[in-house]
Amino acid sequence: MHTKSVGQDKFQAHDHYWVDELLTEEHRLIRETVRAWVKREVSPVIEDYAQRAAFPKHLIKGLAEVGAFGPTIPVQYGGQGLDYISYGIIMQELERGDSGIRSTASVQSSLVMYPIYTYGNEAQRMKYLPKLGSGEWMGSFGLTEPNHGSNPSGMTTHFEDKGDHYLLNGSKMWISNAPFCDVAVVWAKDEAGVIRGLVVERGMEGFTTPETHGKWSLRASATGELVFDNVRVPKENLLPNGKGLKAPLGCLSSARFGIAWGAIGAAMDCYDSALRYSLERIQFDKPIGGFQLTQKKLAEMITEITKAQLLAWRVGVLKNEDRATPAQISMAKRNNVDMALHIAREARQIHGGMGITGEYPIMRHMMNLESVITYEGTHDIHLLITGMDVTGINAFK
Amino acid sequence: MKILVCICQTPDTTAKIEFTNANTQFNTSGVQYILNPTDEWYALVRALELKEQNGGSVTVVTVGKADTEQNIRKALAIGADDAVRIDANPDDAYVVGTHIADYAAGKGYDIIFTGKETIDYNGFSVPGVVAELLDLPQVSLAAHLTMDGNTATIDREIEGGIERVQVSTPFLVSAQKGMAEQRIASMKGIMSARTKPLQVVAPKDVKPLATVAYYELPAKRQTVKLIAPEHAADLVRLLHEEAKVI
Ligand SMILES: Cc1cc2nc3c(=O)[nH]c(=O)nc-3n(C[C@H](O)[C@H](O)[C@H](O)COP(=O)(O)OP(=O)(O)OC[C@H]3O[C@@H](n4cnc5c(N)ncnc54)[C@H](O)[C@@H]3O)c2cc1C
Numbered sequence: 001m002h003t004k005s006v007g008q009d010k011f012q013a014h015d016h017y018w019v020d021e022l023l024t025e026e027h028r029l030i031r032e033t034v035r036a037w038v039k040r041e042v043s044p045v046i047e048d049y050a051q052r053a054a055f056p057k058h059l060i061k062g063l064a065e066v067g068a069f070g071p072t073i074p075v076q077y078g079g080q081g082l083d084y085i086s087y088g089i090i091m092q093e094l095e096r097g098d099s100g101i102r103s104t105a106s107v108q109s110s111l112v113m114y115p116i117y118t119y120g121n122e123a124q125r126m127k128y129l130p131k132l133g134s135g136e137w138m139g140s141f142g143l144t145e146p147n148h149g150s151n152p153s154g155m156t157t158h159f160e161d162k163g164d165h166y167l168l169n170g171s172k173m174w175i176s177n178a179p180f181c182d183v184a185v186v187w188a189k190d191e192a193g194v195i196r197g198l199v200v201e202r203g204m205e206g207f208t209t210p211e212t213h214g215k216w217s218l219r220a221s222a223t224g225e226l227v228f229d230n231v232r233v234p235k236e237n238l239l240p241n242g243k244g245l246k247a248p249l250g251c252l253s254s255a256r257f258g259i260a261w262g263a264i265g266a267a268m269d270c271y272d273s274a275l276r277y278s279l280e281r282i283q284f285d286k287p288i289g290g291f292q293l294t295q296k297k298l299a300e301m302i303t304e305i306t307k308a309q310l311l312a313w314r315v316g317v318l319k320n321e322d323r324a325t326p327a328q329i330s331m332a333k334r335n336n337v338d339m340a341l342h343i344a345r346e347a348r349q350i351h352g353g354m355g356i357t358g359e360y361p362i363m364r365h366m367m368n369l370e371s372v373i374t375y376e377g378t379h380d381i382h383l384l385i386t387g388m389d390v391t392g393i394n395a396f397k
Numbered sequence: 398m399k400i401l402v403c404i405c406q407t408p409d410t411t412a413k414i415e416f417t418n419a420n421t422q423f424n425t426s427g428v429q430y431i432l433n434p435t436d437e438w439y440a441l442v443r444a445l446e447l448k449e450q451n452g453g454s455v456t457v458v459t460v461g462k463a464d465t466e467q468n469i470r471k472a473l474a475i476g477a478d479d480a481v482r483i484d485a486n487p488d489d490a491y492v493v494g495t496h497i498a499d500y501a502a503g504k505g506y507d508i509i510f511t512g513k514e515t516i517d518y519n520g521f522s523v524p525g526v527v528a529e530l531l532d533l534p535q536v537s538l539a540a541h542l543t544m545d546g547n548t549a550t551i552d553r554e555i556e557g558g559i560e561r562v563q564v565s566t567p568f569l570v571s572a573q574k575g576m577a578e579q580r581i582a583s584m585k586g587i588m589s590a591r592t593k594p595l596q597v598v599a600p601k602d603v604k605p606l607a608t609v610a611y612y613e614l615p616a617k618r619q620t621v622k623l624i625a626p627e628h629a630a631d632l633v634r635l636l637h638e639e640a641k642v643i
Contacts, residue, residue, distance in 0.1 A: 012411045013411070013429075015427075015429075018427050020429060025466060025467040025470060026470070026591070029467060029470055029471050029474060029587055029590075030584075030587060032431075032471070033474070033581055033582045033584075033587060036579075036581045037581050040579075040581065065584065065585075066581075066583065066584055067583075067584025067587070071584075075588075080584050081588070
């Protein structure tokens with residue numbers, strides 16, 4: 001086991017614009033709590049799990065306890081009934097630890113609990129949400145297919161009405177949490193070609209979840225396929241209230257919002273480590289933080305983090321007021337993930353050779369962010385969303 | 398078992414320390430506050446453990462203005478049943494101790510817990526003031542505490558060893574490392590803290606016994622001078638002429 005970094009999470013928050021003052025007392029308490037949990041539970045083990053490409057399953061219970069599963073879902077359904085800024089803060093703190101851990105929480109909250117809550121009926125809500133909120137059941141979200149990534153509307157996974165059940169066929173790829181999920185929210189076309197959501201449960205005959213190996217990114221998160229070979233899905237597992245592509249896109253809006261916050265966490269961790277290293281590392285008889293080129297990197301990092309914080313906060317306020325548009329969320333996701341990836345790369349340079357090792361979190365964040373900038377809409381797709389929003393012209397096709 | 402835990406907030410260890418008003422006041426601008434670690438990790442958690450074993454209640458009390466409520470909520474989120482804020486500035490240990498003693502007098506607390514010190518001004522004095530004003534036995538720097546009926550057995554850390562003392566309720570104990578392990582609030586705890594009672598008490602008129610003349614920051618650390626082994630004479634000269642230690 002890799003032990004060098006154990007207990008060495010020296011992270012300190014940097015809040016250049018006193019953005020904290022925009023938060024409520026409870027927001028700050030939530031942030032402090034999740035941060036303390038990440039320092040105690042995630043930081044000491046995450047490097048080892050990432051190096052071994054294993055998911056730290058033992059963290060699920062703790063994730064549920066700190067409110068990472070369904071923070072915005074009402075309490076009577078096993079959520080926490082919190083606002084969207086609280087959700088964002090939880091994601092930020094989890095991703096400060098590792099994007100993979102944040103991904104697990106994002107999927108469970110925004111891509112599994114959210115659609116069951118939003119598009120499900122009362123019986124479905126009561127059956128699934130409390131168990132998902134407590135982490136007793138873990139969920140996955142199947143939208144992407146081998147031949148349909150950025151263009152999910154072309155999906156070929158489909159189901160037929162067989163009278164007393166639906167027969168589901170097809171496959172999904174790149175699915176976070178797939179290898180160990182108990183339930184999967186699967187998007188598939190009905191006989192009329194309309195996209196619908198189905199809850200598929202582990203154990204249903206013909207349903208398998210092979211793991212995707214050899215990832216250089218999100219190594220501490222399990223990714224896999226969802227394969228449906230004549231799976232008989234009970235009729236009561238169809239989500240009645242979401243039809244068409246806008247149903248899964250609604251989930252993605254919620255998850256992207258969380259990612260816009262999460263990326264700030266990864267960026268803060270890289271910046272904090274780089275700042276400390278630059279003051280400790282002596283070359284040419286002075287700390288490398290004393291050289292203008294290093295200062296340029298650090299100054300630009302904190303500037304970009306500050307801008308990202310304000311973007312995330314504002315979109316959080318809009319989301320709380322139920323006014324945030326998908327295009328606004330796209331902009332925040334795109335900007336903040338790109339910002340974090342940039343900072344990870346610059347921070348890696350500041351750490352010199354040390355930056356490529358697991359002694360520091362930088363390379364892990366950097367590699368993780370390569371997934372984050374791709375999933376939930378690629379960097380370019382979000383640009384096209386903004387482009388369409390400002391010109392009114394669709395440049396996707 | 399009725400327990401009172403004295404808590405306070407302190408600047409986060411990462412806070413920039415600056416002074417204003419001719420160096421007589423701490424500049425609080427942009428400073429984030431945390432719950433004083435010895436209060437939170439040791440005093441409060443041990444109090445909660447005793448309550449869990451023996452039943453009873455845990456009340457937290459602080460002397461401070463409304464800006465302390467975030468940290469009071471944190472104590473409630475970790476598990477305290479209710480909170481009291483005495484609405485006064487914590488000017489000095491005498492003021493704080495007098496307010497707390499005033500509040501606690503006659504309320505029948507079996508144990509009053511404090512942390513051994515606050516990590517900002519490091520006064521160590523509040524526990525003594527409270528105990529004295531309430532005429533209670535005080536055990537300071539307690540690293541371990543077990544209860545048997547009304548009798549507590551407490552280990553105090555002393556230079557090079559421990560001192561084991563016994564004391565019966567009511568008593569005051571100031572807690573330090575070893576007493577308990579830090580607890581992280583759960584989201585359930587945070588949510589239940591929203592509705593737990595937080596009583597704000599108007600302060601009596603108490604004047605501080607001490608005033609601050611001024612604050613001063615420690616001198617900046619000098620850079621290290623390395624002297625090659627073959628130049629030992631230089632080292633001796635520098636220690637004599639520059640460092641003036643020999
Ligand atoms: C680790 C990981 C976890 C994931 N988890 C999930 C999950 O849980 N559930 C799920 O459903 N999916 C998941 N995904 C899938 C992810 O959402 C897709 O990878 C993403 O949508 C991109 O699809 P693609 O990989 O097929 O790339 P493609 O769509 O093939 O894109 C390749 C490139 O072409 C560009 N491109 C595509 N169309 C256009 C266009 N019109 N104009 C300009 N450029 C274009 C893209 O921007 C990209 O640069 C995950 C992916 C990863 C890597």
